Amino acid sequence: MLEENFTDFNRWVEQKYHIHLDDYKERQMQRRIKNIMDKNGVNSLHEYEHLLDKDPIKRAEFIEHLTINVTEFYRNQEIFSNFEKCLLEKVAPQFNNLKLWSAACSTGAEPYTLAMILEKNHLMGNVLATDIDDDILKKARLGQYSTNELKNVSDTDVRRYFKSLGPDQYQIGPAVKQRVSFKKHDLLADQYESGFHAIICRNVTIYFKPEARDRVYQKISEALVPGGILFTGATETLNSAEKLGLKKIESFIYEKQGE
Numbered sequence: 001m002l003e004e005n006f007t008d009f010n011r012w013v014e015q016k017y018h019i020h021l022d023d024y025k026e027r028q029m030q031r032r033i034k035n036i037m038d039k040n041g042v043n044s045l046h047e048y049e050h051l052l053d054k055d056p057i058k059r060a061e062f063i064e065h066l067t068i069n070v071t072e073f074y075r076n077q078e079i080f081s082n083f084e085k086c087l088l089e090k091v092a093p094q095f096n097n098l099k100l101w102s103a104a105c106s107t108g109a110e111p112y113t114l115a116m117i118l119e120k121n122h123l124m125g126n127v128l129a130t131d132i133d134d135d136i137l138k139k140a141r142l143g144q145y146s147t148n149e150l151k152n153v154s155d156t157d158v159r160r161y162f163k164s165l166g167p168d169q170y171q172i173g174p175a176v177k178q179r180v181s182f183k184k185h186d187l188l189a190d191q192y193e194s195g196f197h198a199i200i201c202r203n204v205t206i207y208f209k210p211e212a213r214d215r216v217y218q219k220i221s222e223a224l225v226p227g228g229i230l231f232t233g234a235t236e237t238l239n240s241a242e243k244l245g246l247k248k249i250e251s252f253i254y255e256k257q258g259e
Helices: 002-017 026-039 045-054 056-066 077-094 109-120 134-142 155-161 210-223
Strands: 098-102 125-131 162-166 169-172 180-184 196-201 224-232 246-250 253-256
Touching: 002 026, 002 045, 026 045, 045 056, 077 109, 077 196, 077 224, 077 246, 077 253, 098 109, 109 125, 109 155, 109 180, 109 196, 125 134, 134 180, 155 162, 196 210, 210 224
Parallel strands: 098 125, 098 196, 125 180, 196 224
Antiparallel strands: 162 169, 224 253, 246 253
């Protein structure tokens, strides 16, 4: 039943919310939509459309469920440490004022991690943080996190860059916060800024169809300056990095080649 009406539902979601489900892997997306429908006791896509139309809370839940929002500082710490080393040793010495982009930034842990790296190493630079979800961006701008989300941050850095709001709540400090600007952005539909020295796009393209994924990586490559780097997720691979002008220099790290 879900498969039969999924094309119509895709079209409806695109018209209503400007989210292009056609660019995501169909079986994976159907499974996720079926899970949330079951949770809400909905039996058909048509019935679910009516629910989303009349209930703003269910609508927000639907969008959040579609756009994966796992968040923690220094997520996958070992891999992130390799990226940090590459950024500091390979990229930073080449450029005076670093321009970084956290694509699909979720609730902000990733861009604030980047800003902390800049701050603690006394580097000039700023971070653009983008996401497709307005509610998620509101949370990110607020900059409040639980102890669990800070589990990979050293006690010294917690004291230095955060203010305690209670036993399990911390506020990101102004020195880090002022380096990050947030903006709504759809990787599949919107134009990209350019001139980036590092772009972090992790665990996002795994939900895209191959052709959509290739388009995103092409645009990301064009957004990087020569010598800039792309940091991907552990489950993501670039099958034709060379065609995009990118060279793999570490696990999950690609360097933009000179033009």
